Structures are given as structure tokens and as C-alpha cells.
Amino acid sequence: MQAVTGAISKEEWTLVAELAPKIAKHAEPPLGEKMRILGWLGTDAGKFRGFDGQVQDAASAMGDAAKRGDGQAVIAAFSKTQQSCLACHQSFRQSFVEQFYGSR
Numbered sequence: 412m413q414a415v416t417g418a419i420s421k422e423e424w425t426l427v428a429e430l431a432p433k434i435a436k437h438a439e440p441p442l443g444e445k446m447r448i449l450g451w452l453g454t455d456a457g458k459f460r461g462f463d464g465q466v467q468d469a470a471s472a473m474g475d476a477a478k479r480g481d482g483q484a485v486i487a488a489f490s491k492t493q494q495s496c497l498a499c500h501q502s503f504r505q506s507f508v509e510q511f512y513g514s515r
């Protein structure tokens with residue numbers, strides 16, 4: 412995300428296009444870990460996945476805009492990406508950290 416901010420400032424759209432998939436397609440946790448998280452999420456799993464999907468869609472749109480060299484659209488999609496990060500953090504981060512890392 413920091414690298415994208417820098418690239419946007421310099422209008423380096425090729426670099427934004429390279430970075431976007433790294434945000435959209437992040438690594439998944441090992442299966443055991445994933446099962447523990449899904450078990451903890453329970454009926455909220457869909458909501459959690461929805462936020463992940465929003466990030467994926469927004470970051471992909473940012474990559475497409477960057478490939479077109481459309482700076483305004485890159486910035487709009489970057490903002491949408493950040494809103495989706497924040498939305499998930501506001502719903503889940505605190506309780507997740509308490510559940511899996513103890514108090515922090």
C-alpha cells in the first residue's frame with residue numbers, strides 16, 4: 412500500500428499495475444490455521460469473506476486503471492481499497508487479535 416502511494420505520486424502507472432495483484436491476491440494461511448479462523452468466525456465468515464472480496468475487486472480495478480494510465484480511476488480504486496481494509500479492521504481486527512494473539 413505504501414509502495415502504491417509512492418507510485419501514484421510519481422504517476423508510475425506501470426509500477427501500480429505490478430503492485431495491484433499483490434494486494435488483490437494475498438497468500439492464504441495454512442489449512443489448519445484457516446479452519447481455526449473459520450470456526451471462530453462462525454456465521455460471520457460470509458461477512459469476513461465479503462470484505463476480502465471487496466479488497467480483491469477494488470485492487471483489481473486499480474490495476475486495470477493503471478494499465479490504461481487512468482490516474483483518476485487509479486486513485487478512486489485505491490481509495491475504495493483502503494475503505495475495504497478499514498471496514499474489515501473495524502469489524503474484526505480487535506476481536507481477532509484478542510482471540511488469537513492474547514491481549515495486544
Ligand code: HEC
Binds near residue numbers: 459492507
Ligand atoms: C477480511 C478482513 C480484512 C481485510 C479485508 C483486511 N484486513 Fe488487515 N487485518 C485483518 C485482521 C483480522 C487483522 C488482525 C490480525 C493480525 O494482525 O494478524 C489485520 C491486521 C492488519 C495489519 C497489522 C499486521 C500486524 O502485524 O500488526 C495490517 C498492516 C493490515 N491488516 C493491513 C491491511 C490492508 C492494507 C488491507 C487492505 C488492502 C487489509 N489489511 C485488509 C483483517 C483484514
